Amino acid sequence: MSIDPRVVKDELIQIYPKKLRQKRSEQIVVTEHREDSSVPEIKANVRSSPGIITQRGCTYAGCKGVVIGPSRDILSLVHGPIGCSFYAWLTRRNQTRPESPEAQNFINYCLSTDMQDENIVFGGEKKLKVAVREAFQLFHPKAIAIFSTCPVGLIGDDVHAVAREMKAELGINVFGFSCEGYRGVSQSAGHHIANNGLFKHIIGLNETPHDEKFKVNLLGEYNIGGDGFVLENILTRCGIKQISTFSGNSTYDTMANSHTADLNLVMCHRSINYVAEMMEKRFGIPWMKVNFIGADSSAKSLRKIAEYFDDAELTARVEEVIAEEMAIVEATRATVKARCQGKTAMLFVGGSRAHHYQMLFTEIGMKTIAAGYEFGHRDDYEGRKVLPGLKVDADSRNIEEIEVVPDPERYRPRRTPEQLAKIEGLTEMEFRDYIGMMPEMDEDTLVIDDLSHHETERLLEIYRPDIFCAGIKEKYAVQKMGIPCKQLHSYDYGGPYAGFKGAINFFNDIDRMVNMKIWSYVNPPWQAKPEQRAEVAAD
């Protein structure tokens, strides 16, 4: 089957009004491999057009739901009408494992000021203060995070002033986030706001020293379905100390202590790169992009870490762990590959998953024919090399860019520029870089930013891929078309999918989904010949 993706592109957008058609045409790109290794430019991180049926959510979802929510002992208090807190209540599957049965764990609680009309009219600060006091009385947390929802910004409640006042009164850390839903074009703005808050209010507050030789933080790993547990297990077996994770299975104290690490590993570039950047500037901790989705990618990432620490013993242990894990992966991978080889996949999700998960499909012989992010930026598609040329538009300008200078006492470059350059020369990787999705995609595949529902249905009709990966809102519409849909936010309540064991889980799940029997029974036996004479006629 030969389908010209350029024709498909026109087909997807022809129904739109002219202005929208023009805009969407810049957000849909056919990949090319150019000699100078550049990739085509894509328009991303721009507003979704009203009425379009987008996958995207809001700034609050990115801040509270994605980045801060997974931490178990920061008490999250949502200032607003009840819905925002309700919908973010346990719906993202961030697993957490308290140190002991007595340790604080607020992840199963949903707190709200449940604003009423009188709070909108007369202001909600007073109610917020009382709510913070009540929350403190009930839970005695080390820290309370206050999240603003849409009306809060409009009526002018100053959550930061309330936070400062409560911090002084209660003697615990209290901080606010101006993450009103309308602040940005997607969840992405909320990630940035959350990153700023982590940096301003938590990181660097806990000076507990660590003797371990190899100390890292894992950034942008939210422990959905237990991914973080798998990675922690791998790193520990390699002899690498994980000081903190941002923010899966994390605690306030570990995040506050994260500046004692010697390397930041960035999993989800989109949601956490700001923290990585700021920590390097203030504390001198280099960061590198890693990818633990896919067995080969996991092995590669581990080797990069070993290169960085440049220690023979560590390198040997890393190789041992890779060898052990790969032996187990190989058995499943070969079986599944035999059953999935040549099948096709599409991935439209998130801000890094639509890239990372392509590796898993590749490992079982499946081809990604179209992909895109829900809330990625150009650098997530084209690589960070485009950053210097990016213009800050009106929708991004209102998010604070924190001016970071080296900490007078604690700035300690972990490696000299020469050392870093040497490591870069040894491996394929670069520090503080991310090459993006597009360079790793095949020629003539489609890359579509902020895919709309209309485009989803047309894509599926034209290509009929063997599997489509998206989120809960897309899942059942796709499956009604007889095409299995894998949720890559919630993993369809399965997982973990990270690391080596995660890859095995993923291979098995995809094998099950693309080979399940039910899809071939959609048509009833009588459909082919609907009119039939009774074989036994009554006299």
Add this chain to the structure above:
Amino acid sequence: MLLRHTTDEVLERTALTVNPAKTCQPIGAMYAALGLHNCLPHSHGSQGCCSYHRSTLTRHYKEPVMAATSSFTEGTSVFGGQANLLQAIQTIFGVYNPDVIAVHTTCLSETIGDDLVQIIAKAVAEGKVPAGKHVIHCNTPSYVGSHVTGFSSMTKALVTYFADPSAEKSKKINLIPGWVEPSDMRELKCLAHKLGIEIVMYPDTSDVLDAPQTGKHEFYPRGGTTVDQIKSSGGSIATLGLGLSSSSAAVEALQTKCGVAGETLELPIGLQATDRFIDKLRTLAGVTVPDAVTDERGRLLDMIADMHQYVHGRRVALFGDPDQLVSLTEFLTLLDMKPVYIVTGTPTPQFENRIKTALGGNVPEAKIKAGAQADMYLMHQWIKQETVDLLIGNTYGKYIARDENIPFVRHGFPILDRVGHSYFPTVGYDGAMRLLEKILGVLMDRQDRDAPEERFELTM
């Protein structure tokens, strides 16, 4: 423990809600609008609202839930949402071609003060609404009422926009089903059909949120009440609303606008509420109740009589929406169970009176709370003080059920972790049998699990 910080010491709270027994208005409006044929619900606010509502409804039904959003940005919040809504209306008719766009507001657009009537009139004036197509709206500020209020408001909007006072007079009865499942709506239609009564029912989410797998995604599924059917409801002989909190507003609006006499009953969940429903329906239509329906009733009665010993005297905690809670309380009381804790986050005038009526003087120790700080946290604290034998409520109850080792029946919204609610009704006599079967199932499974070996019963 999942809820390890919940203790039995109840502190007076005035500002903080913990683990709410409600959510916000717009999701109810979205659900109601899905019960209109060829309708695309539209959320006038930030993208997150629409995304959250679609996600929650999708998790509850495991079905596609289509809806659009005005995608507010910071600029919109400053300048108002008119431009976004006008653009949305144009794009939606052009791309998704519905018969109706049903707009509901959000806390954001309400706080800004967007005037939906004016914006819709402008859209019409500018030719953005094709001939024969409609844009309707209801106001659903999230800081008033709850999801139930939103459902009620959108149902009322169907009357205000479509019910036609000059519609041809008919012998039909309007049925306003209240916030129940597609399975329940199907069952209500089925009961009316068995009684030989022609009804106009809206909203109707059956064949929308329980659509069959056919290999094709019907963007507008077969089900949903048509605009013409709602228009015709202005000429019906009477209106019967079900669920005081979710249906009264529409029933009253229909009476005021079209002069159709209306009455609202409690939801027909359980024996007595179903009795009143069937009796009212047959009286309004002047028909005799067929044996088939009386037999359904008899089978329910028989089941209760046979299994009474397993439910009698059991203490029950229930949380959820007022209409469901009132009828459930009445049914549980009939079974000689003891509904001791009854909590809804939905501010509900007369809630305590409605529940007390349902209790009929039984269970004087019952604790009842609605509205502010009536949350699952408080109910859990009551359970910590004195436990119960059964918990009934939405999926979030599973955290309490596991911590406190209490048998749990899922009922209400949302149910995120089990299937069945969209396919098997709990209204009507058959629905009550299903409910009783579920209650018996969890109680008897528990008895089987915990019984000493020598008291493990073969026959129960």
